[in-house]
Amino acid sequence: MLQILSAIFKICLASLVAGAILSALNISAADLLSDIGLTPEDVFALLQRGAEWAIPNLVLGSIVVIPIWLVAFLFRPPRS
Numbered sequence: 001m002l003q004i005l006s007a008i009f010k011i012c013l014a015s016l017v018a019g020a021i022l023s024a025l026n027i028s029a030a031d032l033l034s035d036i037g038l039t040p041e042d043v044f045a046l047l048q049r050g051a052e053w054a055i056p057n058l059v060l061g062s063i064v065v066i067p068i069w070l071v072a073f074l075f076r077p078p079r080s
Helices: 004-025 029-034 042-074
Strands: none
Touching: 029 042
């Protein structure tokens, strides 16, 4: 768990530093998006389409995976 928190902290710190550098160079997120031909609305629409695809598949997969994991967890030998 500590490794995950450490990785999240490092990513946040790197993002903060990169954002500060880009801000000092007067580069905004809208500028970067327009350079690749996207608008913030396009990005939001892509994220929404991705979520509409991913959420039903996550639910369907969890219907299979969680009971298998639960049975395996219940039948493993006790730890000492």
